[in-house]
Amino acid sequence: MFNRSLWVVEDKKVQEKLVKYANCTRVFPEGSFIYQQEDERKYMYFLTEGRIRVSVASHDGTEKTLAIHEPGSFFGETAFFDRFPSFTCAQALKQSTVLCFGNDEITLLMKEQPDVIYHMFDSLGRKIRLLAFQVEYLSFMNIEERIAALLVTLFDSFSSECSQLPSLKNNCDNSGLCPNGHCLKLTITDQEIGEMICTRREAVTKAIASLKKQNLINKQKRMLCCPDLAALNQFLTRAT
DSSP, X not given: OOOOOTTBOOOHHHHHHHHHHOSEEEEEOTTOEEEXXXXXXXXXXXXXXXXEEEEEEOTTSOEEEEEEEOTTEEEOXXXXXXXXXXXXXXXXXXXXXXXXXXXXXXXXXXXXXXXXXXXXXXXXXXXXXXXXXXXXXXXXXXXXXXXXXXXXXXXXXXXXXXXXXXXXXXXXXXXXXXXXXXXXXXXXXXXXXXXXXXXXXXXXXXXXXXXXXXXXXXXXXXXXXXXXXXXXXXXXXXXX
């Protein structure tokens, strides 16, 4: 329950269809690149095993992580559809297996499996929404406000009520103490949060500790819970 990525297609039937329509399957060793920034690309991808980081680098070598993909995720859609060189790179964080889709395969999917294409564009829409929020964070907010805003976005899109997660009792020391709480159904580290809002990990850890002290969130290892989403929203409203 607690290992969902932001854009995972959880429908196993969709994943099975994708395997049948793929142009090819490739395995990338840890540390290798699926594609580089400025590459001309003929494929978009679907991750079946491993973990992929999608990032963008500036001219001075500074990197910003845009997404961490878990198995069941589409990636590389933008450069595939707009036909411009890629503005991101994708790197395997551990050995990863990906399905590759070219024009012919996507066209066939559109004709024969429109439900799969719906999942693809749903994933793309979520990425665009999150990137738009990141622009807002960087333009108008301090570090603690950025993190609170990001968490509000993530909780709104990717959480469930704690009362609906029986397995939570074995993972949370505060289970039962926040009946209106919500738990984030994905894995995300302080480092990944920092990369998403252009902030050092140490600053993220400090800000999360401050939010935790105010009883706005609860964090244990990679699990994030919010005792009261309304209170977190009110904190953000007061700050902005």
